[in-house]
Amino acid sequence: MVDTVDIAATKAPAPSARAGRNILARAFPWIVLIVLAALVIAPIFSLVAGAFSLSRLPNEFSLDNIGFDNFYAVWVEQRIDKVIWNTAIYVVGATIFGILSAALLAWLVERSDMPGKMWIYAGVPLGIAVPGILHAIAWVLLLSPRSGFVNRGYMEITGSAAPLFDIYTMGGLIFAEGLRLVPVAFLMLVPLMRSMDPSLEEAAAASGASPMRATRRITLALLLPGVLAVSIFQAITAIENFEVPGILGMPVNLHVFSTRVFNLIDNIGTIPAFGQANAAAVFYLIIALVISFFYLRLVRHSERYSIITGKGYTPRQVRLGKWRKPALAVALLFLFVTIVLPFLVLLYVSLVNYLRPPSWEAFTNMTTKHYEAVFNQPRVFRTLMNTIYVTLMTATTVTIVSFVIAYVIVRTRFRGRYALDMLSFLPHSIPGIVLGLALFWLFMQFDKLTGASTFGSIYALVLGFTILFLSYAVRAMSVAMIQVHPDLEDAAKLSGAPPWRIALRIFGPLLLPTLVGIWIYVAMLSVRFISLPLILSQGGSNEVLGVMIWSLWDNGNISSVGAIGIMLMSFMFVLALGLRAFGFGNQRGGAL
Amino acid sequence: MIGIHDLRVRFDSDKGLVDAVQGVNIDVKPGEFYTLLGPSGCGKTTTLRCLAGLETPTGGRITIGDTVVHDTKRGLTIPTHKRDIGMVFQSYAIWPHLTVFENVAFPLREARPKVPEAQIEARVGKALELVQLGGYESRPAPFLSGGQQQRLALARAIVREASVVLFDEPLSNLDAKLRAETRLELRHLVKRLGMTALYVTHDQTEALTMADRVAVMRDGRIVQEATPTEIYKRPNSRFVASFIGQCNFADGTVTAAARGAEPGLIDTAWGPVRFDAAADAATGAKVTIAVRPENVRLVANGTDGAADVPQGEVIDTVFLGESVECRVRLGNSDLVARIHPDQPVEEGKAIGVMIRPKDVAILST
Numbered sequence: 001m002v003d004t005v006d007i008a009a010t011k012a013p014a015p016s017a018r019a020g021r022n023i024l025a026r027a028f029p030w031i032v033l034i035v036l037a038a039l040v041i042a043p044i045f046s047l048v049a050g051a052f053s054l055s056r057l058p059n060e061f062s063l064d065n066i067g068f069d070n071f072y073a074v075w076v077e078q079r080i081d082k083v084i085w086n087t088a089i090y091v092v093g094a095t096i097f098g099i100l101s102a103a104l105l106a107w108l109v110e111r112s113d114m115p116g117k118m119w120i121y122a123g124v125p126l127g128i129a130v131p132g133i134l135h136a137i138a139w140v141l142l143l144s145p146r147s148g149f150v151n152r153g154y155m156e157i158t159g160s161a162a163p164l165f166d167i168y169t170m171g172g173l174i175f176a177e178g179l180r181l182v183p184v185a186f187l188m189l190v191p192l193m194r195s196m197d198p199s200l201e202e203a204a205a206a207s208g209a210s211p212m213r214a215t216r217r218i219t220l221a222l223l224l225p226g227v228l229a230v231s232i233f234q235a236i237t238a239i240e241n242f243e244v245p246g247i248l249g250m251p252v253n254l255h256v257f258s259t260r261v262f263n264l265i266d267n268i269g270t271i272p273a274f275g276q277a278n279a280a281a282v283f284y285l286i287i288a289l290v291i292s293f294f295y296l297r298l299v300r301h302s303e304r305y306s307i308i309t310g311k312g313y314t315p316r317q318v319r320l321g322k323w324r325k326p327a328l329a330v331a332l333l334f335l336f337v338t339i340v341l342p343f344l345v346l347l348y349v350s351l352v353n354y355l356r357p358p359s360w361e362a363f364t365n366m367t368t369k370h371y372e373a374v375f376n377q378p379r380v381f382r383t384l385m386n387t388i389y390v391t392l393m394t395a396t397t398v399t400i401v402s403f404v405i406a407y408v409i410v411r412t413r414f415r416g417r418y419a420l421d422m423l424s425f426l427p428h429s430i431p432g433i434v435l436g437l438a439l440f441w442l443f444m445q446f447d448k449l450t451g452a453s454t455f456g457s458i459y460a461l462v463l464g465f466t467i468l469f470l471s472y473a474v475r476a477m478s479v480a481m482i483q484v485h486p487d488l489e490d491a492a493k494l495s496g497a498p499p500w501r502i503a504l505r506i507f508g509p510l511l512l513p514t515l516v517g518i519w520i521y522v523a524m525l526s527v528r529f530i531s532l533p534l535i536l537s538q539g540g541s542n543e544v545l546g547v548m549i550w551s552l553w554d555n556g557n558i559s560s561v562g563a564i565g566i567m568l569m570s571f572m573f574v575l576a577l578g579l580r581a582f583g584f585g586n587q588r589g590g591a592l
Numbered sequence: 593m594i595g596i597h598d599l600r601v602r603f604d605s606d607k608g609l610v611d612a613v614q615g616v617n618i619d620v621k622p623g624e625f626y627t628l629l630g631p632s633g634c635g636k637t638t639t640l641r642c643l644a645g646l647e648t649p650t651g652g653r654i655t656i657g658d659t660v661v662h663d664t665k666r667g668l669t670i671p672t673h674k675r676d677i678g679m680v681f682q683s684y685a686i687w688p689h690l691t692v693f694e695n696v697a698f699p700l701r702e703a704r705p706k707v708p709e710a711q712i713e714a715r716v717g718k719a720l721e722l723v724q725l726g727g728y729e730s731r732p733a734p735f736l737s738g739g740q741q742q743r744l745a746l747a748r749a750i751v752r753e754a755s756v757v758l759f760d761e762p763l764s765n766l767d768a769k770l771r772a773e774t775r776l777e778l779r780h781l782v783k784r785l786g787m788t789a790l791y792v793t794h795d796q797t798e799a800l801t802m803a804d805r806v807a808v809m810r811d812g813r814i815v816q817e818a819t820p821t822e823i824y825k826r827p828n829s830r831f832v833a834s835f836i837g838q839c840n841f842a843d844g845t846v847t848a849a850a851r852g853a854e855p856g857l858i859d860t861a862w863g864p865v866r867f868d869a870a871a872d873a874a875t876g877a878k879v880t881i882a883v884r885p886e887n888v889r890l891v892a893n894g895t896d897g898a899a900d901v902p903q904g905e906v907i908d909t910v911f912l913g914e915s916v917e918c919r920v921r922l923g924n925s926d927l928v929a930r931i932h933p934d935q936p937v938e939e940g941k942a943i944g945v946m947i948r949p950k951d952v953a954i955l956s957t
Binding site: 415492497 | 605645671672674678681683684689698699703748758
C-alpha cells in the first residue's frame, strides 16, 4: 500500500495545522489545572499574607510591616482557645443530633413499614429550601427568652417567670444547626441503607446469630464506615456555617469560629482588626482542612465515587406493629418543625401590623402593608436584581466549569488529574467567612495595584461563590460522567460524528438531568449563602437578599424580614421542586 | 484491506510506562475474517482501538483500504469519525436515550453529504431485517434483551456499509447457548455482505469457528498467525498450544531427523516418540513436543497392531459426557488422553498408548 501514500496526504489536513491543534489539546488540561490552582490558592495566599500584616488596613499592606503579632494577639488576648472549645461542642453536638435524626428518618423510610413513606421521602429534602438565616430567625421569634412566641405563651399559661427554652444558648445553637443538617444527611444516608444487601443479614442468621447480634455484627458494622463518612461531611458543613451561630450566638457573645472571625472585622464600636481576623481565620482554615483530610482518607476508596447500582433487591422491612402510627407522627412532626413552622412564623410576622404574639386580635388585624413598604423601596428592587444576576451567573459558571474539570478528571489520561481532583475538593473545606476574608484581601491588593474596582462589584460575589460551590458540582458531575460508558461516545465517533456532534447528540442528552440538577442546586446555594457576601458586600452595588435580611434583622426591622423572607422562601421552594422534577437526589440506577 | 505496520503503543499509566503493543504487523485481505486472539492485557483490544482511531499509536503506520489513517513518522492521524469503519463494542454501547431505529440511523444521519430521509428509512429497515430486529423500530433501546441489544449493535455497525467492521469481544456478554448460535450467524452475515472483519476475542472457540485467519497475541506481540486448522494442529509455542485447547507437553532430544516418508525420533520422558517431516528438527536438538489429548489413542492389548505400542498405566478417569479424559502414566511422565465414552478403560490397568507421527507438533521454544 506504499503507492497510496500521496492520496492520503492530500486528504489529511496539513501537518502544521494538525500540530497546532494537537498542542492546544495537550495544553488544555494544564490550563484548567493552572486556572483552578490560581482560583483556590491565590485567595488562601493573600489570607495568610494578611495574617502577618501589621498595617491597620488591608490596602496598606507592606513587607516592611509584618510579624507574628496577630497570631499572638488572637491566641492570647482574644482567647481563641475558648472559641475552639465552643466550636468543638457546637459541631459535635449539632452533628450527632443531625445525624441521629437523619438516620432515624432514613431508616423509617427505607427499612420499616411506616405508612406514608413516600411523603416523608419527598418532604425531608425540601428542607434545603429554607435558608439558614431564616431558619435561625424563625427560632428566635419562637424561642427567644422574653419575646419568643412559645416562651411568652408558656409563661402566660403557667405563670412562670422563666422561659421554657432559651434559644440563645449552646443548646439552642446545637438544636437549630442539627435540624439544618438533616436534609442533606438524609439524602446521603438513604442510599446507604438501601444498598444493604439483605442476604448478608440472612447469612448471619443462617450462621446462628440472633437477630440482635446479626444487626450489631453485620448491619451496624457494614453501615459504620458510611455513617462515619456522612458524619464528618456534615461536621464540615456545621463548622463552616455562619448563619445559625451568627443569629443565635453572636448577640449573646457566644462565639464559634465563623462568628469570631466576622466579629473581629465587623464589631460596632471597635476598630476592625483585619490582621487579627486573618490570623483567626488561618487557625479556622487549618482545623477545617484537617477534618477534610480525614474525610478524604476515609472515603478515598469507597463512597466518593461510588456508583449507585440500583440493584433490584428489596430490603427486608422491619414491621413496626403498633409503632407504625407514632413513627409517622414523629416524621411528620419533623417536617412541620423544619419546613412548615419557619414559613408560618415568617408569614405571621410579615402580616401582623406590629410584632406581637399570636392572638385573635392579631389575626383579625392582618395587613399587607409590610409587603407594600418593601416593594416601595428602590433598595429592595436593586437587591433583588443583584440576587437574580449573581444567582444566574454563579449557577451557569459553576455548571460549565465543573463540566470541564470533571471531563478532564474522568475522561482523559491527563497526568495531573489527581491534582485536579484534590484541588477541586479543597474549596469544600474553606469556610465561606474565610474565603470572603481572603478574597477581600485579594481584591484590595488587586485594586491597589491596578486601580480597578473589583472589590464591591457583583463579580466579586460570583467569583467567591464559584470557588465555594465548585467542589460539590465537580463531584456530582464526575459521578454522572462515570456512569456514562465511554463506549457510548466511541460508538458515536465510529458512526462518523465529529466531537461537537457527539456532545450535542450523545453526551448532552445523557447528562442533561445532571447539568440541570447541578444548576438548580448551585442556584439555591447562592441564594441562601450569606457569610461570603456579608464580607464582600459594599453598599448597594452588590448587596444581595441574604445580606439585606441580615442588616434588616440587625436593625430590628422584623416585619420587613418576614416579608422578604417569605418571598425568598417561595422562590427557593420553586427551585427545590424543580430539582425533584429532574430526579436529582432521587437515586435512580440503571441505564445511565 | 487493513494494513498495520510496526504498530507500537506506550501508555503512561498509574504503574508507570506500559508497552501495550510492541511492533505488530497485520495485513488483512479484502473480505477476510481476521481474528486477534489472546489473554486479557495482551494488547489485542489496543490494536483494534488504534485501527478505529480511539487510541493514538506511539509508532507505526495503519492503512484502511487505500487510505493511510495513521502514520507516526509523518505525524498523520485521521480522526475516528472520518475513517471508513463500523464497530461492535463489547458493552454494545447502545444509546439509551434513542429508539432502536434512531440508534441504527445515527451513522447515516452523521454522514456527509446528507443521506435523504427515505433512503435512511430503507437502509435502517434492511439492516434491522438482516439482524432479525424488524418490527422493533420504535422501541426504546434499553427495553431490548441482551441478545437483541447485541444484534442492534451489529445493525448499527453494518448500516453504513463501511468496508471494514471491527468487533471487540461482541459475544462475551451473551450466555453460552446464545453465543454458540450467534457465532455462526455473525460469520455468515459478514461473509454475505462481503465485509472485511477484524475480530478481537479471548475465546479460542470463537477464534477457531469464525476466523479465516487467527493471530495469537501475547505481551503486545503476535506470536503466531495462521489458519484455524494450522494453528490448532501446529502451534509454534507452548503458549499457543495451551491457549488454544488442551495439550500434553514433553521435553526431549531428537535422536533421528525425519527424512521424507521416514519418521524421525525423539527421546522424551514418555519414551521414544516418532514425528513426521512436517515438523522440522535436526538430530541432537533439544525440543519440546506437544500432543493434543484427542490424538492420544489408547489401545487394549491384543487388538490391531498393538504389539509394538508402548505400554502405559491408567491412573485416573474423568467422565465428561461426550468423552472421557484418561490420565495415563507413560514412561517417567503423565499424559492426558481423550477417548470415546464407550471405550472400556479401567484405572490401574495397563494399556497401549499410540501417538501418530503426524499428530506430534514440535515447538520452537
